[in-house]
Amino acid sequence: MVWFFIEKRPYPYDEKAGSMYRLANLARAQLRQLMSIRPVLTLHLAMGSAFLCIAAALGLVSSWVGGRAWFLVWPASALVLVGLGYLRLGSWVTGKRQDGTFTWHAALLLMPYLAAAELAWYAVRVLGQDEPWREVARGLYLGRRVQHWELPARVGLVLDMTAEFVEPVEVRSGRIYLCVPTLDGAPPDVERLAQALTRVLPFEGNVYVHCAAGYGRSAMAMAVLLVGRGIARDLDHAIELMQRERARVRLRTTQRRSAERVLARLRELSASAARRTEQST
Numbered sequence: 001m002v003w004f005f006i007e008k009r010p011y012p013y014d015e016k017a018g019s020m021y022r023l024a025n026l027a028r029a030q031l032r033q034l035m036s037i038r039p040v041l042t043l044h045l046a047m048g049s050a051f052l053c054i055a056a057a058l059g060l061v062s063s064w065v066g067g068r069a070w071f072l073v074w075p076a077s078a079l080v081l082v083g084l085g086y087l088r089l090g091s092w093v094t095g096k097r098q099d100g101t102f103t104w105h106a107a108l109l110l111m112p113y114l115a116a117a118e119l120a121w122y123a124v125r126v127l128g129q130d131e132p133w134r135e136v137a138r139g140l141y142l143g144r145r146v147q148h149w150e151l152p153a154r155v156g157l158v159l160d161m162t163a164e165f166v167e168p169v170e171v172r173s174g175r176i177y178l179c180v181p182t183l184d185g186a187p188p189d190v191e192r193l194a195q196a197l198t199r200v201l202p203f204e205g206n207v208y209v210h211c212a213a214g215y216g217r218s219a220m221a222m223a224v225l226l227v228g229r230g231i232a233r234d235l236d237h238a239i240e241l242m243q244r245e246r247a248r249v250r251l252r253t254t255q256r257r258s259a260e261r262v263l264a265r266l267r268e269l270s271a272s273a274a275r276r277t278e279q280s281t
Contacts, residue, residue, distance in 0.1 A: 047183075048086025051086065055079035056076075058072040091163040091181040091186070094163045094164060096163050096181040113164070117164040132150050140225065140226070145167075145212055146171070147170070153206075155205075157207045159207065161181075180196050182211070185254075194269065220256075226241060
């Protein structure tokens with residue numbers, strides 16, 4: 001979702017909301033500059049470091065001010081945990097379960113972070129000009145997190161790549177729901193994604209693959225799906241197919257490497273299944 005804010009075109013000035021637009025344009029320009037200073041610094045490491053720095057700042061403010069400022073320890077603790085998730089621990093720190101919900105203790109501890117993520121998602125919905133989803137191949141839809149009334153027609157399987165959102169119950173109900181929790185900009189659990197895609201690849205109905213904004217994590221999974229089904233020759237061709245429908249789709253270095261590892265793991269699983277079939281016959 002962060003690439004929505006980094007790459008989107010500047011908003012035109014509007015007298016009714018001039019301050020908001022100017023702030024959005026300024027923030028986007030600063031993000032571009034930061035990413036160009038050290039392009040080899042992967043996005044998930046940069047985000048993890050940023051979360052830890054913000055947490056440290058909140059902790060210092062709470063200790064200096066005292067009194068009610070101790071309330072800042074709560075968001076600081078949440079950001080420390082999420083930052084460590086980006087840097088080392090992985091997406092399990094968010095406590096998102098396979099049914100698209102959170103464990104109660106993770107939801108309580110991370111509530112400030114989860115609330116901020118929801119606000120950012122609503123900003124994407126309000127400020128975004130792209131459609132929520134696009135059909136990148138017949139029956140394969142790529143997009144952002146949606147409400148049930150925004151889903152493409154007759155979707156029989158949903159693959160959720162987010163780690164920071166509860167999936168709406170109406171989206172999960174009445175269809176196959178698969179969840180591979182992945183932090184924004186971070187690599188996924190290769191084994192978990194490969195296992196999920198073993199169920200998606202043979203599925204004959206309509207498939208909806210989404211993350212928060214529909215440009216990064218979901219595009220990575222969709223690229224593997226396009227190659228796995230033989231629709232795309234390779235990852236480059238898959239990215240080209242997706243960009244025809246969603247121009248801002250891009251895979252960062254870590255995401256591309258993860259996609260390659262998932263493809264390799266899928267080939268291993270396919271070969272293993274073939275050997276078992278030969279042995280049984």
